[in-house]
Amino acid sequence: xxxxxxxxxxxxxxxxxxxxxxxxxxxxxxxxxxxxxxxxxxxxxxxxxxxxxxxxxxxxxxxxxxxxxxxxxxxxxxxxxxxxxxxxxxxxxxxxxxxxxxxxxxxxxxxxxxxxxxxxxxxxxxxxxxxxxxxxxxxxxxxxxxxxxxxxxxxxxxxxxxxxxxxxxxxxxxxxxxxxxxxxxxxxxxxx
Numbered sequence: 001x002x003x004x005x006x007x008x009x010x011x012x013x014x015x016x017x018x019x020x021x022x023x024x025x026x027x028x029x030x031x032x033x034x035x036x037x038x039x040x041x042x043x044x045x046x047x048x049x050x051x052x053x054x055x056x057x058x059x060x061x062x063x064x065x066x067x068x069x070x071x072x073x074x075x076x077x078x079x080x081x082x083x084x085x086x087x088x089x090x091x092x093x094x095x096x097x098x099x100x101x102x103x104x105x106x107x108x109x110x111x112x113x114x115x116x117x118x119x120x121x122x123x124x125x126x127x128x129x130x131x132x133x134x135x136x137x138x139x140x141x142x143x144x145x146x147x148x149x150x151x152x153x154x155x156x157x158x159x160x161x162x163x164x165x166x167x168x169x170x171x172x173x174x175x176x177x178x179x180x181x182x183x184x185x186x187x188x189x190x191x192x
Contacts, residue, residue, distance in 0.1 A: 003026060004070070005030055005072070006073065007030035008073065010115065011030070012040060019043050025065070026043075027047045028040060029074070031053075031074075054096050068109060072101075079141040082141050083143075112157070114151065115168055116169045122134055150167075
């Protein structure tokens with residue numbers, strides 16, 4: 001299994017659970033741009049690879065492994081961060097997602113799980129309660145645009161190549177492993 005962005009809050013908790021459920025090997029690919037190596041779970045079957053989803057050599061290295069599942073959590077996160085750094089947001093969330101999908105498709109993974117964003121895909125104008133098929137094209141930040149772009153790409157890979165995909169739409173995630181920072185959730189910052 002591969003978990004991109006596996007050093008972050010969601011990724012570290014996912015990796016712990018995968019090991020608990022009996023995963024033989026979990027590879028974490030993370031550039032540590034918004035996480036820390038000390039946050040990575042220590043287990044004999046967890047392998048950390050420091051690198052970016054934009055780096056083809058690094059992607060070739062991790063995709064040489066026999067991977068059945070890819071959990072694509074790597075992202076340039078946070079709405080304000082994307083407003084402050086729109087080009088980085090597009091590269092990581094757009095091109096990075098496309099590259100990981102291409103490599104996953106080449107080796108015929110059994111399932112590709114994409115971490116999308118509920119606030120990103122539904123936008124501010126969506127009716128409540130949300131339904132799965134609801135999306136908005138009236139978006140207000142580059143992060144919203146690139147998270148929707150990621151879902152469009154995963155759907156494209158499913159439609160054209162039959163790549164089994166899951167789009168998981170997260171809303172304001174927080175919990176163990178979340179570290180304070182400029183673009184972090186209010187709950188994490190309040191706990192400082």
